[in-house]
Amino acid sequence: MLKKILGTILCAAIACAALTGCAGSGKKKVGISMPTKDLQRWNQDGDYMKQKFEAAGYEVDLQYAGGKSDTQLSQLENMINSGCKVLVIAAVEASSLGTALDKAAAKKIPVIAYDRLIMGNENVSYYATFDNYKVGQIQGEFVKKALDLDNAAGPFNIEFTAGDPGDNNATFFFNGAFEVLKPYIDSGKLVCVSGQTDFDSVATPEWSTATAQARAENIIGSNYADKQIDAWLCSNDSTAQGVVNALDSRYTMKDKWPVVTGQDCDIVSVKNMIAGKQTMSVFKDTRTLAERTVTMVNQILDGKEVETNNTYDNNKKQVASYLCDPVFADKDSIQKILIDSGYYKAEDIGL
Numbered sequence: 081m082l083k084k085i086l087g088t089i090l091c092a093a094i095a096c097a098a099l100t101g102c103a104g105s106g107k108k109k110v111g112i113s114m115p116t117k118d119l120q121r122w123n124q125d126g127d128y129m130k131q132k133f134e135a136a137g138y139e140v141d142l143q144y145a146g147g148k149s150d151t152q153l154s155q156l157e158n159m160i161n162s163g164c165k166v167l168v169i170a171a172v173e174a175s176s177l178g179t180a181l182d183k184a185a186a187k188k189i190p191v192i193a194y195d196r197l198i199m200g201n202e203n204v205s206y207y208a209t210f211d212n213y214k215v216g217q218i219q220g221e222f223v224k225k226a227l228d229l230d231n232a233a234g235p236f237n238i239e240f241t242a243g244d245p246g247d248n249n250a251t252f253f254f255n256g257a258f259e260v261l262k263p264y265i266d267s268g269k270l271v272c273v274s275g276q277t278d279f280d281s282v283a284t285p286e287w288s289t290a291t292a293q294a295r296a297e298n299i300i301g302s303n304y305a306d307k308q309i310d311a312w313l314c315s316n317d318s319t320a321q322g323v324v325n326a327l328d329s330r331y332t333m334k335d336k337w338p339v340v341t342g343q344d345c346d347i348v349s350v351k352n353m354i355a356g357k358q359t360m361s362v363f364k365d366t367r368t369l370a371e372r373t374v375t376m377v378n379q380i381l382d383g384k385e386v387e388t389n390n391t392y393d394n395n396k397k398q399v400a401s402y403l404c405d406p407v408f409a410d411k412d413s414i415q416k417i418l419i420d421s422g423y424y425k426a427e428d429i430g431l
């Protein structure tokens with residue numbers, strides 16, 4: 081008899097969770113889908129969002145897709161079937177999640193695209209990110225200033241390393257920087273000796289450090305045996321780390337180290353900035369983005385107006401978006417931006 085009663089209670093709890101999105105604990109459940117653990121920032125994004133959502137009273141299902149779209153799709157379907165009330169997704173590949181988004185829409189589960197816009201599907205409810213074009217402009221403006229392109233005679237030699245072609249952000253980063261630097265390429269003051277200046281030629285699948293290193297080693301070996309490299313425009317830190325490794329192993333003019341850009345303030349790159357091997361990064365405080373995402377979820381689930389400050393076209397709709405501000409970082413600002421703010425401890429970055 082007792083078994084029967086317990087079985088009935090269990091079935092009722094499961095039904096409740098599925099119908100109300102409230103897990104047995106009575107809490108609303110949020111599905112957080114991150115692309116990979118192999119790139120530092122997503123571990124921080126996931127951990128911090130879990131902390132903030134749980135502090136706000138939600139139950140959290142946090143999953144990492146190992147860089148595989150089909151894994152991310154099946155994880156999302158499990159989240160939908162397990163009663164998640166909202167999905168927060170940083171897509172592995174921008175256009176591969178349509179079936180999951182359609183299933184979420186069928187169950188009236190809102191979707192927030194996190195950091196990376198999900199393309200080609202109308203069932204993206206909101207987008208929370210940093211101003212990615214501005215990230216590229218910050219990088220481009222830094223190279224312009226560091227080489228004093230408006231006054232110095234030049235010419236200066238530059239190479240480019242962009243991000244994953246399946247990541248919608250990668251074109252924003254690259255185009256934002258290239259818009260600043262193209263006039264100097266056109267005038268001949270900047271010379272890309274490899275000739276590789278189009279996105280497809282300079283893109284780095286999966287933002288892989290190893291892939292960026294191999295390509296940079298090839299470029300250095302083929303074009304810079306006896307030439308100085310003055311700048312290397314890298315769209316983020318994981319690719320900048322690959323370029324720095326290649327410069328360490330193949331570049332012969334070590335006393336004329338190029339300006340190297342990046343993004344994310346990854347620990348390895350911050351250490352490289354302190355060592356003078358990476359010149360700048362762009363800080364995108366994952367705590368800011370995580371807190372904004374929690375605010376958006378609260379507003380959605382409370383039926384309140386969701387605060388946004390921009391829209392992005394995802395080729396199916398204008399997605400209401402909230403853009404956080406990226407911040408320039410170099411070795412002189414590390415203490416203030418990263419240590420004093422509590423983002424890293426001094427010992428994390430070898431200080």
Ligand code: GAL
Pocket residue numbers: 119121195196243247249250287316317318343344364
């Ligand atoms: C982008 C993200 C960047 C970059 C890259 C690799 O989508 O906006 O911060 O690091 O992924 O994680």
